[in-house]
Amino acid sequence: MxxxxxxxxxxxxxxxxxxxxxxxxxxxxxxxxxxxxxxxxxxxxSFFMGDKPLDYGSHRLHPSINSLILNDLKNLTGNDLKSKPRNGRIYLQEKFIKFPLNLFDILRNLSFGFFIKIISENIKKIFKNSKAKHGSFSEYLSAKLGETICSNFYFPYVKKIWGLDPDKISARQAEMRVSANSIFKILQKIMFTLFNVKSKNFFYYPKKxxxxxxxxxxxxxxxxxxxxxxxxxxxxxxxxxxxxxxxxxxxxxxxxxxxxxxxxxxxxxxxxxxxxxxxxxxxxxxxxxxKYRSMVLFYLTLDQEKFSGFDAHYFPNEDVCFTRMSEPKNYFKVPDKSNKTTLCFEIPCYDYEYIWNSSNDDLLNNVLTDLNKTGLEINRKNITDYFSKRLSHAYPIFDxxxxxxxxxxxxxxxxxxxxxxxxxxxxxxxxxxxxxxxxxxxxxxxxxxxxxxxxxxxxxxxxxxxxxxxxx
Ligand SMILES: Cc1cc2nc3c(=O)[nH]c(=O)nc-3n(C[C@H](O)[C@H](O)[C@H](O)COP(=O)(O)OP(=O)(O)OC[C@H]3O[C@@H](n4cnc5c(N)ncnc54)[C@H](O)[C@@H]3O)c2cc1C
The missing domain is CATH 3.50.50.60 (FAD/NAD(P)-binding domain)
Structure with a gap:
């Protein structure tokens, strides 16, 4: 039976x-x-706006997928699963730097002092006894990467994503989420990208x-x-x-x-x-x-072929309400040539916070004001549509x-x-x-x-x- x-x-x-x-x-x-x-x-x-598919936030299939599973997905989608190089940017020290990290771009955009601070902290760490127990995200990651990277990038970013100070978050979260958890691993990634060795700087994305x-x-x-x-x-x-x-x-x-x-x-x-x-x-x-962290996704359609050439922009800074802005059109191997593009802003929050219940008009004003702070501007005249979606269980919170x-x-x-x-x-x-x-x-x-x-x-x-x- x-x-x-x-x-x-x-x-x-x-x-x-x-x-x-x-x-x-x-x-x-x-x-x-x-x-x-x-x-x-x-x-x-995904869901459709007219004939254009949109995702619930930025979604891509990473190349570390088990090859057996990848084959299943390829078979299921016919010939639709395509690979594409990643092409994102991070807003750091009031500049946009390429992500995946690019050596020349870092040297061009980040101040020399910032660079020296990171290197000297990490050299000092070699001589320090690092056997201390790391209970929280902040203790773990400061010990691994030094204060400068943490306070300029990881700490404000995690506070925005998970809504807790990094000293209230478990070190397990850093173990699971930060793969480049030493300066040597970061440098290795940069070098691999530079010389195109073992590079995983691409992703898979289906046609529809x-x-x-x-x-x-x-x-x-x-x-x-x-x-x-x-x-x-x-x-x-x-x-x-x-x-x-x-x-x-x-x-x-x-x-x-x-x-x-x-x-x-x-x-x-x-x-x-x-x-x-x-x-x-x-x-x-x-x-x-x-507890789970929720997320508001705010979508904005513009009457222009492209807003940027990038798939995603990451914003660790606290004065900007969203953590990531993606441009779905740029995820496709062959982007459509229509004169419209949509942007998706990811705004993490708790479902009891005001942003969760904000109207689309309020979200529009917040997003445009915050985007302006980074030097990226949207001409209001080009906006043809805006709407939002809500994810009640976006991330588990490892307090x-x-x-x-x-x-x-x-x-x-x-x-x-x-x-x-x-x-x-x-x-x-x-x-x-x-x-x-x-x-x-x-x-x-x-x-x-x-x-x-x-x-x-x-x-x-x-x-x-x-x-x-x-x-x-
Ligand atoms: C904003 C965002 C961006 C992401 N980007 C990426 C990315 O780029 N690449 C990547 O690999 N991963 C990404 N992820 C992670 C990815 O979405 C998850 O790993 C994946 O969806 C998990 O699959 P799942 O089936 O375990 O859970 P889910 O996708 O959460 O599916 C659970 C299902 O259960 C249903 N459900 C919930 N409660 C009930 C109930 N009471 N009764 C019946 N049904 C219920 C839900 O509606 C849902 O359909 C992202 C996640 C988020 C939040």
Whole structure:
């Protein structure tokens, strides 16, 4: 008899898990995916403005993706996945410098004094005892990179992205998010770029927007019998040794389902809220104390062919409300030649802050005023349209207590042997799409032919996930 499998969340992790499970010849599964939104792809979806695809913030596929997974994506999208050199800029010391870093550009734009300070701090570090314990983001990164890089770039940037001072953020966040965590690694990257050695300074992007990857994946798994239930709100999950019972609300009607096994990629905090019997007070309180950062995405369409030649601009400085401005047109291998371009501004915030509820007119004024501070100007006469989107769970926040809180929840969830969590929101991890896909691939390998779960193998994979390094 077919085993009944439920997957919560139709983002990259949920979709690719279904895709991989269906590939296995030894399994006979009936898969249903429940998604609360009206579309699949999660944070990595695209939407259309007329005939132009736009993404939820800047999205690109990084070349460090596992080649097996890359092949799957290439097959799914036909010949649509193209590679393109990265071409961004960072606003540093009131100048724009190229990103990926370029030696000549750095020498041309950054002051000599700034450069010398960075080098001397890092030479001094060689002679210092660096065995001190680094509990916070600021302690960890100051010890690794010195004060000047941290105070001019990383510290204001992380404060904007995660809404906490760097001394209130866990060092784990720096371990996961800062791959060039020593001056030597930064210099190595600059040299590799200069001489074009081992360079990963390119990305993959599909012809019809980033979401094409997941639209095609959705079509593929539906074609193989998977049911994808959109607009579905999970109200209750009850589990016993044999079955998982789900109560799902769709179109104002609730329906009950029984499954043999459930995979969840939805925020772990949402899952805890709907589990029955209700978990202990410790677990509820651990979940309550885990926080996600939200994000407002503000889109602006201009009546001009291009605003800049760059794919993304990064803004670490605190007096500018957005962290990144991307120009989606420049992500395509062959940009369209139409006389319109759209810019996307990423504004991280909490969902209780005023910016979350700001009107589009207020957002427009804030964005234009702040952009002006950097010397980039938009002529208001050229604006033909503006609108915004909201992401409620953009980033997990690794505050100083998050590990303790997460462990309490994780310990409880491990006891539920027919529910497995994976993906960015469920494992409360900073990740890229290729990491979410890797987690799904690995999870598909742990589901055994007899329908049981290979706990040891999954634990081994989960330890490996801790080494993921996020790329921006
Ligand atoms: C602004 C931004 C830019 C990014 N840029 C890049 C990039 O350039 N390159 C890159 O590799 N990665 C990037 N990422 C990361 C990438 O988006 C994620 O790694 C990836 O989407 C994670 O996939 P996932 O399936 O684990 O989670 P998600 O994409 O979050 O999918 C989870 C799904 O679960 C659904 N869901 C949530 N709650 C419920 C519920 N209660 N019931 C039912 N469904 C629910 C959601 O609607 C969503 O569809 C970016 C992320 C952000 C926020």
């Amino acid at each position: 077919k085993k009944q499998i439920a997957i919560l969340g139709a983002g990259p992790a949920g979709l690719y898990l279904a895709y991989q499970l269906l590939k296995r010849q030894d399994l006979n599964l009936d898969i249903t995916i429940f998604e609360e939104k009206g579309y699949t792809g999660g944070l990595s979806a 927007g980033f979401g094409e990857l997941f639209d095609d994946m959705t079509k593929n798994i539906i074609g193989k019998g998977t049911k994808v239930e959109l607009h579905s709100i999970i109200k209750k999950i009850r589990t016993n040794k044999e079955l998982v019972h789900l109560t799902v609300m769709k179109d104002n009607r609730t329906k009950d389902y029984n499954f043999d096994f459930l995979f969840s990629t939805i925020p772990v905090t949402s899952l805890i809220n709907i589990l029955e019997p209700v978990p202990s007070a410790d677990v509820i309180s651990g979940s309550f104390n885990l 100083l207590d998050y590990e303790k809180n997460y462990k309490t929840i994780d310990g409880y969830l491990k006891e539920l042997h027919n529910i497995i969590l994976l993906g960015r929101q469920a494992l409360f991890m900073h990740d890229n799409v290729h990491h979410a896909l890797q987690m799904a691939y690995d999870a598909s390998q742990c589901y055994k032919t007899d329908g049981t779960w290979d706990t040891d193998r999954w634990e081994m994979f989960r330890r490996k996930f801790r080494d993921f390094k996020v790329e921006d």
